Amino acid sequence: MIIELGHFALILAFCLTLPQMFFGFAGAALRRERWMAVTTRAVAGQFVFTALSFGCLAYAFFKNDFSVLYVAQNSNSELPTFYRFAAVWGAHEGSLLLWMLVLSAWTLAVSALSNNMPRVVTSRVLAVMGVISAGFALFILMTSSPFERLWPAAVDGRDLNPLLQDPALAIHPPMLYIGYVGFSVPFAFAVAAMLEGKRDAVWARWVLPWTTLAWLFLTLGIALGSWWAYYELGWGGWWFWDSVENASFMPWLIGTALIHSLAATEKRGVFKSWTLLLSITAFALALLGTFLVRSGVIESVHAFASDPGRGLFILIFLTLCVGAALGLYAWRAPLFKSNAGFAVVSRESFLLLNNVLLVAATGLILLGTLYPLFLDALKLGKISVGPPYFAVAFLIPMLPMVLLLAPGMHANWKKAAFGRKARLLAVLAVVAVVGGVGLYWMTFGLHSVLASAGVAAALWVGLSALIEPVQRLRKGHSLSASVLGMAVAHFGLAVFILGATTVESYKVETDLSLAPGQTAQHAGYQFTMNGLRNVAGPNYDAVESEVTISRDGKTVAVLHPQKRTYRVQTSPMTEAGIDVRWDRDLFVAMGEPLGNGAWSLRLQYKPLIRFIWLGALLIALGGVIAVSDRRYRQRATARVGDAVPGVPGTPGHSAAVAKTAGVS
Amino acid sequence: MWRFLIPAGLFVALLAFFFASLDRDKETLPSPLIGKPAPTFELPALGDPARKVASSQFAGKPYVLNVWGTWCVGCRQEHEVLLEIARRTQVPIVGLNWKDDSAAAQRWLQELGNPYSVVAADEEGRAAIDWGVYGAPETFLVDARGTVIFKHIAPMTLEVWERDFVPLLAKAGVQP
Numbered sequence: 043m044i045i046e047l048g049h050f051a052l053i054l055a056f057c058l059t060l061p062q063m064f065f066g067f068a069g070a071a072l073r074r075e076r077w078m079a080v081t082t083r084a085v086a087g088q089f090v091f092t093a094l095s096f097g098c099l100a101y102a103f104f105k106n107d108f109s110v111l112y113v114a115q116n117s118n119s120e121l122p123t124f125y126r127f128a129a130v131w132g133a134h135e136g137s138l139l140l141w142m143l144v145l146s147a148w149t150l151a152v153s154a155l156s157n158n159m160p161r162v163v164t165s166r167v168l169a170v171m172g173v174i175s176a177g178f179a180l181f182i183l184m185t186s187s188p189f190e191r192l193w194p195a196a197v198d199g200r201d202l203n204p205l206l207q208d209p210a211l212a213i214h215p216p217m218l219y220i221g222y223v224g225f226s227v228p229f230a231f232a233v234a235a236m237l238e239g240k241r242d243a244v245w246a247r248w249v250l251p252w253t254t255l256a257w258l259f260l261t262l263g264i265a266l267g268s269w270w271a272y273y274e275l276g277w278g279g280w281w282f283w284d285s286v287e288n289a290s291f292m293p294w295l296i297g298t299a300l301i302h303s304l305a306a307t308e309k310r311g312v313f314k315s316w317t318l319l320l321s322i323t324a325f326a327l328a329l330l331g332t333f334l335v336r337s338g339v340i341e342s343v344h345a346f347a348s349d350p351g352r353g354l355f356i357l358i359f360l361t362l363c364v365g366a367a368l369g370l371y372a373w374r375a376p377l378f379k380s381n382a383g384f385a386v387v388s389r390e391s392f393l394l395l396n397n398v399l400l401v402a403a404t405g406l407i408l409l410g411t412l413y414p415l416f417l418d419a420l421k422l423g424k425i426s427v428g429p430p431y432f433a434v435a436f437l438i439p440m441l442p443m444v445l446l447l448a449p450g451m452h453a454n455w456k457k458a459a460f461g462r463k464a465r466l467l468a469v470l471a472v473v474a475v476v477g478g479v480g481l482y483w484m485t486f487g488l489h490s491v492l493a494s495a496g497v498a499a500a501l502w503v504g505l506s507a508l509i510e511p512v513q514r515l516r517k518g519h520s521l522s523a524s525v526l527g528m529a530v531a532h533f534g535l536a537v538f539i540l541g542a543t544t545v546e547s548y549k550v551e552t553d554l555s556l557a558p559g560q561t562a563q564h565a566g567y568q569f570t571m572n573g574l575r576n577v578a579g580p581n582y583d584a585v586e587s588e589v590t591i592s593r594d595g596k597t598v599a600v601l602h603p604q605k606r607t608y609r610v611q612t613s614p615m616t617e618a619g620i621d622v623r624w625d626r627d628l629f630v631a632m633g634e635p636l637g638n639g640a641w642s643l644r645l646q647y648k649p650l651i652r653f654i655w656l657g658a659l660l661i662a663l664g665g666v667i668a669v670s671d672r673r674y675r676q677r678a679t680a681r682v683g684d685a686v687p688g689v690p691g692t693p694g695h696s697a698a699v700a701k702t703a704g705v706s
Numbered sequence: 707m708w709r710f711l712i713p714a715g716l717f718v719a720l721l722a723f724f725f726a727s728l729d730r731d732k733e734t735l736p737s738p739l740i741g742k743p744a745p746t747f748e749l750p751a752l753g754d755p756a757r758k759v760a761s762s763q764f765a766g767k768p769y770v771l772n773v774w775g776t777w778c779v780g781c782r783q784e785h786e787v788l789l790e791i792a793r794r795t796q797v798p799i800v801g802l803n804w805k806d807d808s809a810a811a812q813r814w815l816q817e818l819g820n821p822y823s824v825v826a827a828d829e830e831g832r833a834a835i836d837w838g839v840y841g842a843p844e845t846f847l848v849d850a851r852g853t854v855i856f857k858h859i860a861p862m863t864l865e866v867w868e869r870d871f872v873p874l875l876a877k878a879g880v881q882p
Binding site for chain 1 (some may be wrong): 710711717718720721724725727730734749777778779782783805817818
């Protein structure tokens with residue numbers, strides 16, 4: 043009964059998107075306050091019913107209701123309770139329902155937190171988000187319902203994909219989806235602005251916090267995925283340029299570009315149409331990612347549910363949504379002229395370069411991801427594009443970007459006069475180059491071009507990110523959350539660069555065979571296998587080995603890597619043993635049994651690998667700090683001065699902008 | 707202002723490729739077995755280990771080989787369809803009960819009905835490896851000369867039966 047209730051709730055949620063769309067668009071066009079008020083209510087109702095629907099599915103998992111096909115396919119009575127909940131989004135149908143839930147939560151948030159915006163704008167934004175909700179609700183109901191019954195009921199379920207039975211991966215999809223789906227907010231704002239035909243001067247200020255929020259969740263989601271791949275896939279790598287990883291990375295890059303371009307639009311009123319285009323592109327890439335993952339047009343380890351019929355639906359939806367937005371853009375973008383000029387050397391120019399380079403990087407990744415598809419479609423044969431292409435293609439635009447980042451952060455708007463900062467930057471450049479060449483020569487005694495470039499880049503970006511906060515604090519000036527957030531995020535980037543280049547240059551990996559009692563030397567450590575034993579988990583059996591790692595006769599760590607076999611799906615999984623220290627990881631993963639108690643083991647020494655995820659966390663933290671900036675909330679009071687409430691572009695608005703802009 | 711049309715143009719070009727690539731047939735994964743002689747096997751019959759089911763018994767006439775197990779949800783889903791196919795065709799359906807508990811498998815056939823003319827119990831999964839099975843359910847079509855002529859992955863449907871199996875049988879001159 044409960045599952046039918048869930049199905050019905052989802053149908054109701056879909057029905058509520060209809061008034062959400064109609065009254066949103068029509069109310070805004072005809073300026074009818076009461077129509078627009080209906081939209082707000084529809085949004086709340088849509089959220090309630092979507093949440094109810096999701097709750098019903100979760101309840102079926104919790105109760106082990108194997109008469110539900112989706113539960114029988116993705117759960118098992120031996121599955122621990124926590125994973126029974128995570129199994130809700132363990133496959134295609136449930137993850138779409140999660141998509142939908144996240145989308146309705148974003149819509150509700152926009153609706154609840156938008157009292158500093160004119161009603162007309164909010165209304166249109168909610169209506170556009172209603173179109174997306176309607177599309178996804180239909181997608182679930184028509185092609186991918188998780189509410190199908192299985193009759194007669196299965197005795198027990200087929201269990202959750204063992205790859206997904208892991209805490210990091212259980213929360214990885216929700217994080218990623220919050221990010222992906224969050225880009226629907228700037229998309230909706232862009233469409234709303236284009237429908238209006240002109241844009242409030244404060245438009246960028248409304249969009250910036252939403253974009254930052256979506257982007258920081260995407261950052262966390264990608265970082266979690268990378269961390270999971272590192273310890274769970276048993277290869278010890280942290281990024282594979284897999285097409286599904288690329289699908290999440292491309293919206294992140296465009297989102298990063300969007301945040302920077304929005305900053306310029308907010309402060310200086312430049313790049314207006316460009317910002318609109320980026321807003322559309324970020325969400326288009328998020329939808330494209332969904333299409334690539336769900337349709338199976340690209341083979342990937344992640345494509346566990348591929349179905350051409352579903353692919354067709356998403357593709358048509360993508361065509362309608364993005365096609366309409368781009369058509370609107372072609373028609374209306376000429377109206378959005380930038381009214382401010384800037385000098386060749388100015389912060390605007392640096393931000394423009396930042397955008398060009400980020401978009402170029404995205405384009406190269408998109409090309410690499412889709413290239414096999416193009417060739418196949420043109421009947422030129424099947425090929426696969428691997429990490430060597432991506433590593434090079436990504437580095438080419440990123441090198442100048444990192445180089446320009448430091449002066450860009452310190453350039454003035456409109457026309458840059460570096461003044462005393464020029465000398466400071468020159469000193470930093472010398473420090474960075476000397477540090478890059480010298481530091482690793484001292485610590486590792488080895489030389490690597492990549493590592494030197496990495497340290498130099500990290501010092502260059504990291505130290506220059508600290509200049510502004512340090513100077514302001516020393517002079518007793520106040521430090522706005524935006525400036526601090528920017529500094530933290532850029533510092534995080536430096537930490538990431540340091541970690542990524544160090545681990546790629548100085549990692550030591552080996553595969554060898556060890557039997558109980560044997561010892562191997564690796565990267566200055568002794569790895570001794572003490573013995574093997576069988577372990578029974580709740581829904582798997584495992585062979586566990588005990589490996590003692592020592593250095594100069596002192597025990598450093600005792601690790602227990604496992605090779606698990608999950609009982610129901612009978613697939614082997616590697617559970618690596620990792621000794622973590624801030625400056626290095628020691629990694630032991632079990633390969634295959636070689637007979638007579640000997641196993642093939644993968645031993646790895648990974649210097650500074652933690653810095654990769656620490657950097658990503660700092661980048662996300664920078665986003666959190668920036669979103670908390672007071673000026674995003676100040677507008678609520680500034681709006682009191684509006685000449686005509688609810689009508690954008692009135693003198694009251696621009697006055698408020700001038701005031702707040704002057705303050706910051 | 708033609709330049710504002712550039713993004714839309716690029717998007718349309720991209721879409722054309724996507725629609726083209728969706729048309730590629732994904733269901734008929736090429737099996738290296740197709741066109742090759744069917745792997746031979748000799749296994750105990752389900753529920754009667756003394757009796758053997760051997761591939762040599764089917765020589766000279768076409769047969770369908772269906773890989774299934776009681777642990778497999780997709781197999782339960784296709785079971786009704788198999789019963790219907792068994793009613794429609796003269797061609798024997800041979801069951802390969804893969805890595806399964808013999809008692810559970812017999813109970814399943816008693817409760818749900820038995821579409822198979824004979825069921826071989828492949829408890830260790832040796833025969834399944836020879837047939838290149840990587841997940842249940844999978845269904846093979848073998849012609850009278852003992853050549854594998856078709857392989858379907860995922861639950862059988864009547865649509866697949868009519869579209870893929872029946873024409874192949876007709877071409878081989880067999881009354882489907």
